[in-house]
Amino acid sequence: MSNETIPNLESYDDDSLAKAFSALENLAKDDASALGAEDFRLRWLGRKQGLLNDVSSRYLKAAPPAFKKSVGERFKVLKELVEGLLESASGAGPSDAALAAEAIDITLPGTRRLIGAEHPITKTLNEIVNVFAALGYSVGVGPEVETDFYNFESMNFPPGHPARDTQDTLVVANQERRSQRDRLLLRTHTSPVQMRTMEQQPPPVRIVIPGKVHRNDAQDATHSPIFHQVEGLCVDTNITFSDLKGTLDHAMKALFGSSVKTRFFPSFFPFTEPSADVQISCIFCGGKGCRKCKQSGWIELLGCGMVDPAVFAFAAEKQPAYDPKKISGFAFGMGVERIAMMKYGISEIGQFYAGDMRFLGQFA
Ligand code: PHE
Numbered sequence: 001m002s003n004e005t006i007p008n009l010e011s012y013d014d015d016s017l018a019k020a021f022s023a024l025e026n027l028a029k030d031d032a033s034a035l036g037a038e039d040f041r042l043r044w045l046g047r048k049q050g051l052l053n054d055v056s057s058r059y060l061k062a063a064p065p066a067f068k069k070s071v072g073e074r075f076k077v078l079k080e081l082v083e084g085l086l087e088s089a090s091g092a093g094p095s096d097a098a099l100a101a102e103a104i105d106i107t108l109p110g111t112r113r114l115i116g117a118e119h120p121i122t123k124t125l126n127e128i129v130n131v132f133a134a135l136g137y138s139v140g141v142g143p144e145v146e147t148d149f150y151n152f153e154s155m156n157f158p159p160g161h162p163a164r165d166t167q168d169t170l171v172v173a174n175q176e177r178r179s180q181r182d183r184l185l186l187r188t189h190t191s192p193v194q195m196r197t198m199e200q201q202p203p204p205v206r207i208v209i210p211g212k213v214h215r216n217d218a219q220d221a222t223h224s225p226i227f228h229q230v231e232g233l234c235v236d237t238n239i240t241f242s243d244l245k246g247t248l249d250h251a252m253k254a255l256f257g258s259s260v261k262t263r264f265f266p267s268f269f270p271f272t273e274p275s276a277d278v279q280i281s282c283i284f285c286g287g288k289g290c291r292k293c294k295q296s297g298w299i300e301l302l303g304c305g306m307v308d309p310a311v312f313a314f315a316a317e318k319q320p321a322y323d324p325k326k327i328s329g330f331a332f333g334m335g336v337e338r339i340a341m342m343k344y345g346i347s348e349i350g351q352f353y354a355g356d357m358r359f360l361g362q363f364a
Contacts, residue, residue, distance in 0.1 A: 006054055012067040021074045024055065025081055032085035040089055044082045052079060117364035121228055121352055124340035125210045128230045131254040132208040135247065137232065140207045142193035144214070145172065149181035150192035154314040156270040163270045168216040170225075186214035190231035191271060194307075194331060197233065198315035203327050204236040210336070224349050228336035235307065235322070235329030241274070244304060244330035252280050252301070255339065261287070263298065272305025272331055283342060301339070304332035 007023050010016045032040055044051050056075065063071045118126070129139055142150075148159075157163045159180050167188035175183040193209040209231040217223045234243070249262045261281040269275045279300045282293035289295040309324035316322040337349050344363070346352075351359050 005051065006058060009059060012063060012071065014070070017070060017074055020059070021078055024051075024078055028078070028082050028085060032089055035089075037086060037089040037091075041086055045086065052082060115364075117360075119352075119360065120340050120344060120346075120363045121336055123363060124343065125228060125230060125336045127255065128251075128334070128336065128339065129208050129210055131251050132206075132232060134254075135206070135250070137206045137208045137234075140193055140197050140209045141211055142187075142190070142196050142209065144187055144212055145184055146187035146192050147181060148183045148185060150195055151185060151187050151189070153181055154195040154311070155191050156308050156310045156314075161270070170214050170216050187211075188215050189213050189333060190229045191331070191333060193231060194233045194271070195311070195314060198235070198312075198322055199318040202319050202321040203329075205329070206234050206236075208232050219350065221348050221350075222338070222341070224337065224353065226353075227349075229333050230336060232332045233307070233329065234331075235327055237327055239306075239328045239330060241306060241330070244306065244332070247330075248278055248302070248304060248332060252278070256280060256283050256343070259286070264304075265300075267303060267305070269303055269305055271308050271311045272303075273308045275303065275305035278302045278304055278332075299342070301342075302332055302334035304330065306330050 005027065007020045009020055028044060031043060035043065042050070047053070055078065060068070060071050060075050133139065151169075152164055153159065169188050170186040172184040172186075178184075190209045190211045190213060193211070197205060197207050197209075211229065211231075212226060213229050214226050217225050219225060232247075234247070245262075245264060252260050252262050259281075260283060263279050264276040265279060267275045267277040277300050279298040281287040282290060282297050282299050284290050284292040285297065287297040289297045293299050307329040312322040312324040312327070312329075321327070337352060340346065340352070341349065
């Protein structure tokens with residue numbers, strides 16, 4: 001190989017030497033870019049078959065004494081070139097100029113990554129759930145696209161009943177071919193998960209159900225067509241209205257502070273009987289009366305009641321243990337946005353959904 005690679009020296013004059021060595025230098029450079037470091041080293045610096053060895057014996061050792069010096073000088077230059085090429089091929093490092101171009105100023109501050117934080121809705125939702133988890137409640141979820149049966153019928157809103165008008169509903173289009181009970185809609189409350197839970201497990205039940213709900217409501221300062229609720233359901237033997245009162249009184253104190261008082265007003269929900277609205281003493285004025293509580297000293301916060309026997313009758317179709325003669329229970333439901341707005345003094349519900357970091361950052 002080396003014989004063909006190394007040009008023959010026609011004579012030892014300067015021109016011939018220059019021609020031969022510059023050919024060798026070009027060859028070395030080509031090899032350095034074409035070969036890996038180790039292959040390059042073997043080819044040029046290998047002890048037995050390296051090209052430099054051959055050059056040395058064919059040019060240098062064979063040179064008449066008068067030319068030894070000039071050949072030797074050129075050989076030295078070639079050798080240094082080869083060694084230099086090997087050094088950079090083995091990653092001895094980029095040139096100073098390349099280093100300078102890439103240099104970074106380590107005294108500059110780095111790019112800071114923002115650390116995520118819980119959204120105030122998630123945070124409030126978890127707080128509510130945790131209050132009940134501490135009382136032994138488990139957590140359940142259900143679908144947001146719900147059937148008419150679970151959202152309304154099984155919750156004792158019969159088809160065509162005017163109670164349905166209280167929850168303006170977004171329905172999925174093109175459902176005419178289905179029976180009324182199978183038609184799909186966006187759930188208007190988390191209450192359908194009460195029925196889904198009871199169908200799955202016999203009493204006793206203690207469950208909280210957080211989730212997103214949808215209503216065909218226009219957005220204003222306190223309403224949004226999509227919002228969140230936390231539902232609660234407790235079913236066992238001998239559950240009474242005073243259990244309901246004690247549970248919610250405790251929960252409101254846990255959420256808003258131990259000085260908060262609660263009171264229960266008669267209300268109506270199709271799935272509870274009797275039903276009540278729960279009011280808490282105004283957390284802004286302590287009950288004295290202010291603009292926030294419209295001078296009444298009280299703020300209405302959630303709905304609740306004793307589970308209606310008609311609801312148990314639907315559950316008993318799958319789980320006969322829901323016999324209203326043997327068991328009883330209570331349910332409650334609250335709006336997460338409303339509670340978060342009160343806790344954090346927020347006056348526009350839209351701020352929760354706007355994704356404005358100046359707003360959200362306050363809760364980090
Ligand atoms: N589902 C009711 C609503 O969305 C709230 C509620 C839940 C009331 C459970 C009583 C019991 O308005």
